[in-house]
Amino acid sequence: MEKLKSFWVESKRVLMVTKKPGWREFKLAVKITGLGMILIGTIGLIIRLLGYVFTGS
Numbered sequence: 001m002e003k004l005k006s007f008w009v010e011s012k013r014v015l016m017v018t019k020k021p022g023w024r025e026f027k028l029a030v031k032i033t034g035l036g037m038i039l040i041g042t043i044g045l046i047i048r049l050l051g052y053v054f055t056g057s
Helices: 002-017 023-055
Strands: none
């Protein structure tokens, strides 16, 4: 029970310190996340195509 109480106090403290991002910061985070998703998807597609070329199935 003590660990749960400690977790609750720490979580509350973190939420008090954080702030809502501004519109500019939010747009930057969306762009970075989108580029990361595109990059990972492209790498996955290339691996899939290479597997198809080498195994033929």
